[in-house]
Amino acid sequence: MIAIIGAGPAGLSAAAAATRRGEEVIIIDSSSQLGGQYWRHLPSARNDSHSLHYDFSKAQKLFDELLSQPLLTRYSNSQVWQAEKCGDQFHLYILRNGVEEKVVADKVILATGAYDRTIPFPGWTFPGVMTPGAAQAMLKGHGVLVGKKVVIAGTGPFILPVATGLAESGAEIVGLFEFNNPFRWIFNLHGLLLNPSRIAEAFYYLKKLQKHRVKIEFGKKVESATRSSAVVDGTEIECDVIAVGWGFAPDVTLAGILGAQLGVDSDGTVIVKVDRRQETNILGLFAAGEATGIGGSTLSMIEGRIAGGGRGGLSRWRAQVFANGLKKVYPVPSILTKNLPEETIICRCEEVTRGQICTSIDELGAQSARTAKLFTRAGMGLCQGRVCGRNVSEIVADHLVQKVSDSERIAGGQRPLAAPISLGELGDGLAKKF
Amino acid sequence: MISFTFNNQKIEAIEGMTIAAAIFSTGEKVLRQTRFGGDDRSIFCGIGICWDCVVTVDGVINQRACLIQVSDGMVVTS
Numbered sequence: 001m002i003a004i005i006g007a008g009p010a011g012l013s014a015a016a017a018a019t020r021r022g023e024e025v026i027i028i029d030s031s032s033q034l035g036g037q038y039w040r041h042l043p044s045a046r047n048d049s050h051s052l053h054y055d056f057s058k059a060q061k062l063f064d065e066l067l068s069q070p071l072l073t074r075y076s077n078s079q080v081w082q083a084e085k086c087g088d089q090f091h092l093y094i095l096r097n098g099v100e101e102k103v104v105a106d107k108v109i110l111a112t113g114a115y116d117r118t119i120p121f122p123g124w125t126f127p128g129v130m131t132p133g134a135a136q137a138m139l140k141g142h143g144v145l146v147g148k149k150v151v152i153a154g155t156g157p158f159i160l161p162v163a164t165g166l167a168e169s170g171a172e173i174v175g176l177f178e179f180n181n182p183f184r185w186i187f188n189l190h191g192l193l194l195n196p197s198r199i200a201e202a203f204y205y206l207k208k209l210q211k212h213r214v215k216i217e218f219g220k221k222v223e224s225a226t227r228s229s230a231v232v233d234g235t236e237i238e239c240d241v242i243a244v245g246w247g248f249a250p251d252v253t254l255a256g257i258l259g260a261q262l263g264v265d266s267d268g269t270v271i272v273k274v275d276r277r278q279e280t281n282i283l284g285l286f287a288a289g290e291a292t293g294i295g296g297s298t299l300s301m302i303e304g305r306i307a308g309g310g311r312g313g314l315s316r317w318r319a320q321v322f323a324n325g326l327k328k329v330y331p332v333p334s335i336l337t338k339n340l341p342e343e344t345i346i347c348r349c350e351e352v353t354r355g356q357i358c359t360s361i362d363e364l365g366a367q368s369a370r371t372a373k374l375f376t377r378a379g380m381g382l383c384q385g386r387v388c389g390r391n392v393s394e395i396v397a398d399h400l401v402q403k404v405s406d407s408e409r410i411a412g413g414q415r416p417l418a419a420p421i422s423l424g425e426l427g428d429g430l431a432k433k434f
Numbered sequence: 435m436i437s438f439t440f441n442n443q444k445i446e447a448i449e450g451m452t453i454a455a456a457i458f459s460t461g462e463k464v465l466r467q468t469r470f471g472g473d474d475r476s477i478f479c480g481i482g483i484c485w486d487c488v489v490t491v492d493g494v495i496n497q498r499a500c501l502i503q504v505s506d507g508m509v510v511t512s
Contacts, residue, residue, distance in 0.1 A: 037481055115479055125473060127465075127474050127475060131480065133481055134478060134481070134500070136480075137480040138458060141455070142451050144451075144459045348484065351471050383484050387478075
């Protein structure tokens with residue numbers, strides 16, 4: 001039995017490849033539907049035309065195949081909170097609709113994906129400031145517009161489909177800001193030329209945005225926010241939503257819990273290290289998709305297929321060249337975490353400011369992000385540092401005039417639990433069902 | 435349509451919507467106030483990572499409004 005964790009492009013491709021080979025598969029996902037974040041869509045009871053997706057046919061094909069696949073068991077609304085390897089088998093502890101249960105598997109494929117990377121700025125905790133992924137999830141998953149006047153900013157190709165989807169659905173995009181210069185692609189042309197479909201996709205969004213008279217401005221970012229405006233380049237823009245994202249951070253928690261080797265990618269994100277067959281250093285534990293390095297849905301599907309026992313071939317190399325180009329064209333400048341005002345909140349959960357983090361170094365003698373965390377509780381809240389961890393490390397290192405080491409980055413990706421669980425849920429294996 | 439209450443306000447929602455989506459569809463954004471500063475918070479990551487949107491659902495604290503689907507008669511508070 002193969003357990004696949006995550007039902008996005010990588011997880012579904014892995015499930016299809018494995019079941020085609022006659023393997024029994026269980027796919028575990030936190031959502032009620034297949035598709036993950038990338039192929040998020042309206043509940044089946046509501047008619048979704050998929051007009052917000054550039055190309056939904058690949059997803060539909062996988063859904064159709066897998067939903068009629070007798071070898072596949074689906075665990076939806078389920079989260080793996082703990083995992084361990086016992087002999088040759090993996091024990092996965094799952095919270096499913098508020099009930100705790102155990103799944104035993106011979107092989108595990110981690111396809112846990114990624115989430116938006118965020119960087120603090122003054123005002124970023126106001127309601128209405130969110131990630132582009134949040135705005136996208138509300139729209140694609142529920143048909144709900146997060147606001148009427150929206151500013152979208154940050155870096156990376158993802159802000160284009162988010163802006164397009166919101167504009168097409170009736171929001172006014174009052175500002176679209178890409179921090180990096182697109183001419184950087186000139187130095188990474190091979191990545192584009194090997195993947196012409198990605199150029200076509202970009203032009204599809206640009207054309208739609210032009211129709212809605214949305215112009216992209218380059219080299220600008222949201223400097224601060226008030227409850228009803230964003231300040232960009234010294235100019236105040238009235239809006240009710242600000243969506244800012246700086247690329248993505250892989251979700252490596254379960255790999256870390258199972259003792260798999262983690263590494264640091266060229267963009268500084270912590271990733272799961274895998275070999276050509278997508279296997280980690282733990283026998284029988286595989287990882288595919290964004291968890292092994294941010295590369296987009298095409299690469300995720302190919303990696304998933306390989307992890308499921310299928311073939312990759314040249315297509316993997318092409319998609320990998322594109323992924324490498326993305327990291328070079330859309331870097332996140334380190335200046336963003338420097339010179340933030342003292343009162344800016346860095347850890348949203350525990351409400352810790354930059355000033356408190358610096359005080360823990362200057363007055364309490366913190367010598368690292370770890371000790372600063374112990375003094376201030378930055379990174380100790382419900383999200384367990386998923387949002388602030390990397391920023392706290394950068395701020396501490398900057399204040400100490402040091403660089404963040406790879407081992408410190410990797411330590412930041414290690415968490416003892418993959419999701420909080422109440423003692424009630426743990427004790428009787430039963431909690432309130434919603 | 436189903437209905438639930440959020441801080442004693444009745445809200446109508448389409449079945450399958452998350453608590454956050456149902457509340458946002460009314461135009462409201464504030465989901466809770468923070469423990470120390472008492473500051474308003476809303477959804478942030480929208481996909482269950484950041485835990486900024488936690489609310490109390492039928493008496494159970496720390497539930498992510500962006501993940502939990504509304505059900506008829508549910509009682510949600512900040």
